[in-house]
Amino acid sequence: MSKKKNKEKLIRIILNQGSIDAKENYDELLELLIDEPIAINVDRDEERTFGEKLADDIAAIAGSWGFIFCFVCFLLAWMIFNLFAVNSPDPYPFILLNLILSCIAAIQAPIIMMSQNREAKRERLKSTNDFKTNIKSELILEKLYDKIDVLIKNQDEIINYINARDGANLTINKTVNYEEKNEGVK
Numbered sequence: 001m002s003k004k005k006n007k008e009k010l011i012r013i014i015l016n017q018g019s020i021d022a023k024e025n026y027d028e029l030l031e032l033l034i035d036e037p038i039a040i041n042v043d044r045d046e047e048r049t050f051g052e053k054l055a056d057d058i059a060a061i062a063g064s065w066g067f068i069f070c071f072v073c074f075l076l077a078w079m080i081f082n083l084f085a086v087n088s089p090d091p092y093p094f095i096l097l098n099l100i101l102s103c104i105a106a107i108q109a110p111i112i113m114m115s116q117n118r119e120a121k122r123e124r125l126k127s128t129n130d131f132k133t134n135i136k137s138e139l140i141l142e143k144l145y146d147k148i149d150v151l152i153k154n155q156d157e158i159i160n161y162i163n164a165r166d167g168a169n170l171t172i173n174k175t176v177n178y179e180e181k182n183e184g185v186k
Contacts, residue, residue: 040129059115
């Protein structure tokens, strides 16, 4: 019971000093810290919906150098074609190109923001997971220190017992040897 009180006291101290607001989840955290493993996989794909997977894939593609290079090549090809074509669909001010770029930006920006929000949520979960793991590690270390202290105490008692026993045997051996020598002299 005393060990549990020490753990609870330590958890209270850590939670009061921590920057993560986990005080509302104190009982849940306490239960997790005592015996259960608390590490979770926050990168599981099966929990993502189709739209979330699509948003992550679009953000991954749109945020790459390959996409930028291909998009610049498309823009240059569009401009060159429309500058030198006889009946160009989009003459010099490139109004159609501006419309296309505006539409792409209007669609792409919210999709990238959805992906970033998911990434931020994943990072918060990782941070909470790390916080719980650190607390559990600290409690396990405290328990190990207590066990090592008990082992050192037991080892000291054993050493003292052996020294006391050897000291008594040494005294008995000296007395026996002295008496044997004295009997041989008589």
